[in-house]
Amino acid sequence: MSAAAFTGSGVTDIDAAKVRGAGSNVHFDKVVVAYGSHVVLHPLTLDIAPGEILAMIGPSGSGKTTALRAVAGFVRPASGRIRIGATDVTDLPPYERGLGMVVQNYALFPHMRVEDNVAFGLRAQGADKALIGERVKDALATVGMSAYARRYPRELSGGQQQRVAIARALAVRPRVLLLDEPLSALDAQIRRNMVEEIARLHRSLPGLTILYVTHDQTEALTLADKIAIMRDGRVCSHGPTTDLYRRPPNRFTAEFLGRANLLPVTVAEAAGPKGFATARHGDAVLTGAARDEKAGDKSLLCIRPQHLSLTADSEHTNRIVGTLREVHWQGELTHLVLDVDGTPMRVSATKLPVALPERGASVPLFFSPADTSLLPEDAGV
Amino acid sequence: MLVWSRSGRLVIWVFFALIFGVLFLAPLAVILLSSLADQWNGVLPSGLTTEHYTDVARGAAWNSVKASFITGFLASALALVSGTWAALSLRLQGAALKRLLGLLFFIPSAVPSVSVGLGLLVAFSHPPLLLNGTIAIVMIAHFVLISAFTFGNVSAGLARLSPDFEQVASSLGARPAYRLWHVTLPLLAPYLVAAFGLSFALSMGELGATVMVYPPGWVTLPVSIFSLTDRGDIFAGAALTMILVAATLILLLGLERITARATGS
Numbered sequence: 229m230s231a232a233a234f235t236g237s238g239v240t241d242i243d244a245a246k247v248r249g250a251g252s253n254v255h256f257d258k259v260v261v262a263y264g265s266h267v268v269l270h271p272l273t274l275d276i277a278p279g280e281i282l283a284m285i286g287p288s289g290s291g292k293t294t295a296l297r298a299v300a301g302f303v304r305p306a307s308g309r310i311r312i313g314a315t316d317v318t319d320l321p322p323y324e325r326g327l328g329m330v331v332q333n334y335a336l337f338p339h340m341r342v343e344d345n346v347a348f349g350l351r352a353q354g355a356d357k358a359l360i361g362e363r364v365k366d367a368l369a370t371v372g373m374s375a376y377a378r379r380y381p382r383e384l385s386g387g388q389q390q391r392v393a394i395a396r397a398l399a400v401r402p403r404v405l406l407l408d409e410p411l412s413a414l415d416a417q418i419r420r421n422m423v424e425e426i427a428r429l430h431r432s433l434p435g436l437t438i439l440y441v442t443h444d445q446t447e448a449l450t451l452a453d454k455i456a457i458m459r460d461g462r463v464c465s466h467g468p469t470t471d472l473y474r475r476p477p478n479r480f481t482a483e484f485l486g487r488a489n490l491l492p493v494t495v496a497e498a499a500g501p502k503g504f505a506t507a508r509h510g511d512a513v514l515t516g517a518a519r520d521e522k523a524g525d526k527s528l529l530c531i532r533p534q535h536l537s538l539t540a541d542s543e544h545t546n547r548i549v550g551t552l553r554e555v556h557w558q559g560e561l562t563h564l565v566l567d568v569d570g571t572p573m574r575v576s577a578t579k580l581p582v583a584l585p586e587r588g589a590s591v592p593l594f595f596s597p598a599d600t601s602l603l604p605e606d607a608g609v
Numbered sequence: 610m611l612v613w614s615r616s617g618r619l620v621i622w623v624f625f626a627l628i629f630g631v632l633f634l635a636p637l638a639v640i641l642l643s644s645l646a647d648q649w650n651g652v653l654p655s656g657l658t659t660e661h662y663t664d665v666a667r668g669a670a671w672n673s674v675k676a677s678f679i680t681g682f683l684a685s686a687l688a689l690v691s692g693t694w695a696a697l698s699l700r701l702q703g704a705a706l707k708r709l710l711g712l713l714f715f716i717p718s719a720v721p722s723v724s725v726g727l728g729l730l731v732a733f734s735h736p737p738l739l740l741n742g743t744i745a746i747v748m749i750a751h752f753v754l755i756s757a758f759t760f761g762n763v764s765a766g767l768a769r770l771s772p773d774f775e776q777v778a779s780s781l782g783a784r785p786a787y788r789l790w791h792v793t794l795p796l797l798a799p800y801l802v803a804a805f806g807l808s809f810a811l812s813m814g815e816l817g818a819t820v821m822v823y824p825p826g827w828v829t830l831p832v833s834i835f836s837l838t839d840r841g842d843i844f845a846g847a848a849l850t851m852i853l854v855a856a857t858l859i860l861l862l863g864l865e866r867i868t869a870r871a872t873g874s
Contacts, residue, residue, distance in 0.1 A: 300780050322779035323788075329780035335773035339795045348791070349781030393777075400781055 252313035252403040252437055253278045254299060259308035261294050269294045270461045271308065276404075276454075281430060281438040283448035283469075285484070286458030295458070296406050296441045301325055312403055323352075328397030332409040334389040336381035342392050343368070343377040349400035367395040370429065387418040394429070398436075407440045411447060423450050445485050449473065457481050475517070475601045482530045482603065489536070489573045490528040491548070492605065495521045504597050510569055514546045516600035526605040533563070533576040535599035544594035548573075552591045555584065566591060637854070643847035661848035670849060673833040674856060680744075680829055681812035684751035685759070688808050689801060691752075692759030696767050697793075711764065718757040726750055726821025742824045750818040755811045759804040766800025802868040806861050813857045 254276040261269035269291045276282040284292040297303045299310055301322035309318045317325050328349070336345050346367050350360045368374045371391040381389055390410060397405055410426075411419045427450060430436060442448055448455050449469060456466040457480070465472060465481040476482035482490055493507035493514060498521060505518035507529060516529050537544050550566030550573055564575040573593065585591050612618050643649065647656030695714060699707050717725060729750050733740035740746040774796060778788045794801070816831040823832055830853045838846035 300776070302776055302779075322776070323782050323784050325780070326782075327780045329777050331773045331777060333771065333773060335771065335777045337774065337778075337792060337796070339798075348778065348783070352778070352781060352783035352787050352791070396777075396781065406780070 253311075254282075254404055254437065254439065255311040256295070256298075257309045257311070259295070259298055259310060260306045261291075261298055261303050262306045267306075268461050269298070269305075272463060274456060274463060274466060276437055276439060278437055279435045280453045281440055281451050283440045283442060283452035283455045284458055285442055285445060285448045285455060287443065287484075289460075290458035291461035292441045292443075292456075292458045293408060294461075296408050296439055299325075299404065299439060300327060300329055300406055326400075326403040327406055328400055328402030328404075329406040329408065330390070330393045330397050330410045332412045334381070334386075334393045334413070336389055336392055336396070338381050340380075341377070342373065342379050342381070342384070345381065345392055346377075346396045346399050348396060353400065363399045363401075367399040368392075370398060370432065371395045371425075385418075386414050387422060390414065390422060391425070394426075398433070402436075404437045404439060407438060407442075409442055410440075411442070411444070419444075419447075423447050427451055449485070455485070457484055459484075475519075476530055476603060478603060479528060479605075482528075482601075486532055487574065488530045488532055489571075490530055490603075491568065491571055491573070493527050493529045493602070495523055495525040495527055495602070498522050505602060507602065509548060512546075512548050514548070514600075515597035516546075516602045517597065518602045521602050521604070527602045528605050530601045530603055531573075531595050531599065533574040535595050536573065536575040536577075537594045538564075538575070538577065538581055538591060540592075540594045543596045543598075546595045546597060546600070547592055549590055549592050552585050552587050552589050555587070564591075566593065568593075640847045640850050643844055644851045646844055646847075649844075661844045662852075665845050665848050665852070669828065669833065670852065673828050673830045673849070674852060676827050677813055677830040677853070678856070680747055680751055680827075681809045684748050684755060684812050685805050685808035687748070687752050688756040688759040689763075689805050692756050692761075692804060693763045693794075693797075693801065695760050696763040697789075699764070700767055711760075714760045715757045717753045722750075722754055722815065722817030723821060725753055726818030729753070729818070730821055741822070744824065744827050746822045747819060747824070747827055747829070750822050751812045751815055754815060754818060755808040758811060759808050762800050762804035762807060763797065766797045770796055799868050802864050806864045809860060810857050813853060 256272045256274040258271040258273055259269060260267065260271050272291075272295060274282075274295075284295060286292050294303060298305055299312070299317075301317065301320060305318060309316055311317065312325060312327075336342075337348065340348065343364050346364045347360045350363055355363075364377070365374070368377055371394050373388065373391050373395060376384060376388060376392070381392065384392065390413075393410070407426075411422050414422060423446070430438065430451070438451075440448070440451060452469050454467060455469050455472050456463050457472070458464065459480055465477050467477075472481060473485055476485060476488065479490060482488040491509055491514075493509045493516075495505055495507050495518070496513065497506040499505040499518035503517055504515050505521055507514050507516055507527060509529070514529060521527055540547070548568050550568035552564060553567050553572075554563075554565040556563040556565075560578065562577050562580055564577065566573045566575065575593065612621055642654055644661055645657045645659065646654035647658045647660075648654065692714075695710075699710055702710070729746055730741065732738065733746055733749075740749070770793070774792055775788055778792045783792065814831060815829070816835055819829050819832055820835065823829065828836075830849060834846045834849045834853070837843075837849060
């Protein structure tokens with residue numbers, strides 16, 4: 229299938245399959261963004277590999293959208309450079325960067341039909357009619373919206389509009405796809421479906437580099453190859469999704485990504501060859517996955533709520549005792565909050581003992597050393 | 610709904626009907642009746658006739674309609690272009706400059722229109738800007754008086770326009786001119802049409818400045834109406850007024866239909 233790739237306003241005939249596999253890397257090199265004297269993005273150095281989905285997550289005002297807008301060209305860095313592929317785009321206007329962008333409110337042009345929305349970027353770049361027709365058809369088929377080509381955006385549901393917005397961004401065969409909170413305006417059920425659809429989409433376009441900005445950790449965990457967690461205009465952690473989740477490097481990451489329980493402990497014995505250290509919390513002797521903690525170090529033992537159990541078994545060899553404070557039943561899950569020597573511990577349980585203890589009762593909690601991770605108590609952010 | 614009770618709502622409706630009837634409908638009804646009155650010495654006209662319409666149609670009425678339409682159309686079009694341009698340009702400026710220039714744009718609308726006419730008359734009465742006695746000075750007077758309203762309308766539209774539309778268009782490769790033509794202006798269309806309609810209506814009714822600057826042979830409807838009533842020909846003046854109202858109404862309804870079709874509402 230013949231297609232074309234766009235570099236700036238030039239159109240070059242190339243093979244579509246190759247374009248799909250030809251994502252570009254994005255490189256932030258000490259990028260600083262400031263509004264007057266107010267710095268909103270502190271020196272940011274970060275790489276997104278070709279074909280990778282990087283999710284930038286963080287609370288409001290953490291600088292994640294600013295970083296995306298700097299890539300898009302809508303905010304100008306006060307210093308530093310941004311490269312997409314081999315091109316330094318720092319001084320290029322947005323329309324010469326070869327990107328696709330999807331925003332929270334879809335921003336479909338209401339005066340254009342779906343097919344015209346999808347064709348917009350190609351027409352703006354002066355592509356020929358035959359190519360536009362082919363690309364529009366292809367992009368709409370990719371997102372399952374072929375049957376809606378003649379409709380106006382106002383005739384579509386929120387989820388359908390977001391699919392069209394994605395098709396519009398894909399139709400120009402972008403070097404990088406920028407997704408700025410793309411699912412925030414959708415209700416929970418549709419959002420879950422759309423996350424799965426975006427995951428499917430990326431599997432079918434494996435070369436597409438995606439920068440995905442969200443405040444929703446579930447979206448990030450489901451979709452991203454890597455996650456950058458932002459806080460106060462800085463990246464406070466960055467790495468492969470599973471690593472960040474299993475071995476958070478600091479308290480903020482542990483709490484923001486999955487609301488981990490952090491139990492203060494003192495390392496009693498450094499990690500052995502298997503990577504497990506022994507630590508004490510009061511009288512309890514616990515085993516946890518360690519990095520380079522030494523005996524006597526003050527640490528935090530990170531345990532995810534779903535890894536705490538009310539019943540013992542051969543794997544759950546760690547045991548602590550807490551006072552049951554709250555029970556919240558949510559259908560398939562029950563959330564418990566216990567107080568362990570002043571530290572609140574959240575438990576998410578799918579199975580509970582037949583007789584649930586009363587509030588105020590002492591309840592033992594069990595967990596596996598493999599499901600824990602020690603992190604330094606003073607790990608900055 | 611602010612008032613829940615049935616009696617309360619009835620009181621509000623009666624109050625509204627009274628205000629609307631006395632302030633808006635009564636003057637128009639009087640003019641309509643005057644335009645059709647044979648004689649009017651009592652509470653109501655003694656008879657009805659279409660003679661006044663025939664008279665004004667035989668006279669210079671159609672020239673006045675033409676002069677008003679052309680003046681209104683050209684001045685509104687010019688005001689729309691410059692008001693849109695100004696609103697788009699000011700959007701890119703800092704908040705303080707934006708506020709200052711925005712205020713400056715509105716100054717002519719705060720000055721009595723007679724003063725604007727007088728100012729233009731003095732300013733354009735010497736070479737090289739000798740425009741006295743030309744149609745151009747009428748256009749300029751109308752343009753000066755209505756441009757603030759087009760600017761205000763377009764600015765309001767731009768303020769409500771999410772920057773996402775233009776940013777997404779840019780990221781897809783649309784250069785500024787393409788983006789303006791295919792995204793910004795179509796999205797502003799309802800505001801542009803409303804701005805044009807308002808400017809046109811204001812221009813059609815403009816008298817103060819026009820009466821100071823109009824040349825012979827370019828007598829607009831309000832000037833004709835003023836002349837007729839000034840001479841005591843109230844009924845003919847009323848007939849011309851109804852023609853002015855009808856012409857303006859037809860154009861505004863047409864514009865509204867265009868907007869509705871464009872926006873799908």
